[in-house]
Amino acid sequence: MTVQSIKKLLNARVLGGEDMLDREVFTACGSDMMSDVLAHVDNQAVLITGLCNPQVLRTAEMMDIVCVIMVRDKQPDDAMIQMAAERNICLLATSLPMFSTCGLLYEAGLRGGASHGK
Template identity: 60%
Template sequence: MTARDVQKIIGARVLTGEEFLDREITSACASDMMSDVLAFSKDHSVLITGLCNPQVIRTAEMLDIVCVIFVRRKHPDETILTMAKERELIVMETGHRMFSTCGMLYSAGLGGGAV
């Protein structure tokens, strides 16, 4: 699945990284706790979160996450978007809740991987 597929499935708005939407995504991780993301995320994944602070981008960079999706209409500020652009990271936002976003992506075939 590509980031473009993810965007279409959840009806997300791309905030940065539109030129990278053809990147492959192999799994998803959803959490507002970056310690859990560090423990359970895999390369080439999408991070689904409602936590709107720069630590999300730093965590994504450490784990080679392809895309960050902010749920519940959370909108990252310019500091976060600038950090994402510098790291060539895709950032999206959606009005869906985390549970719904995960469900839509899971139903479309995107898994979370084994723990």
């Protein structure tokens, strides 16, 4: 699944990384606990979170996450948007809550990482 297809599915706004919409993602993780992300994410994943702080991007960078989706219309500040750009991470925002976002992505065929089965 591409980031562009995720954007359309979730009616999401691109906050940064417009040039990365053609990147593919193979798994997803929905969490506000970055320790869980570190334990359960595979490469080329999308992270769905309600957290809006630099730690999210540091975690995403360590785990080779392609895209971070901010749920509930969270809006990162300019510094966080710049940080994502420097790390080649696409930032999307959706008005949907995390549960609905995860459900739509699951229904569209995206699954969790190795520890959850593919």
